[in-house]
Amino acid sequence: PTKIQNKTGMPTLPKLLELIDKFSKVAGYKVNLQKSIVFLYTNNEILEKEHQNTLPFKIAPPKIKYLGINLTKEVKDLYAENYKALIRRSKKIQRNGKIFHAHGPEK
Template identity: 45%
Template sequence: MSDPALGLPLLLDLLNEFKKISGYKVNFQKSERTLRNAHYKFKYLGIWVTAKLKDLYKANYQLLLSSLNRDLERMQFVIIL
């Protein structure tokens, strides 16, 4: 967040709206501990969250694409049989 003074209130408003609509809320204490303890990356809801934005692609997309390709190869084998 390049300007926390401007961005944090907007983010908190967005999270509050999400809570009203979904009934879910963010556990800020747990989130803060998770972020502080993660030096490079951690997994959250099945997604690897990296310390650097540029590493998100490598940590998630490449692994997902490889897994998808393996699944497609297996499906082709089953369809051929």
């Protein structure tokens, strides 16, 4: 893993851009910086606002959904955002009497 944060927890822009450049060379794809978002793991709103103008990316909201998983800024919130919601949906499906397979509900 490559550390792309400084002591305040904010990514250092040169390190982040270098990492993106390396990815582009290896993957053969060019990253569209205007469409990319940064998910910052910090609760410091002042730092977020300060770096909003320096990063060439949009800053993601506190919670985003990626590949069907709710990502949260706090690791401790991942369980509540994902597992508990999955259990609630499963119980609701069971109450409705639907048969649920690994590939989705039976129609």
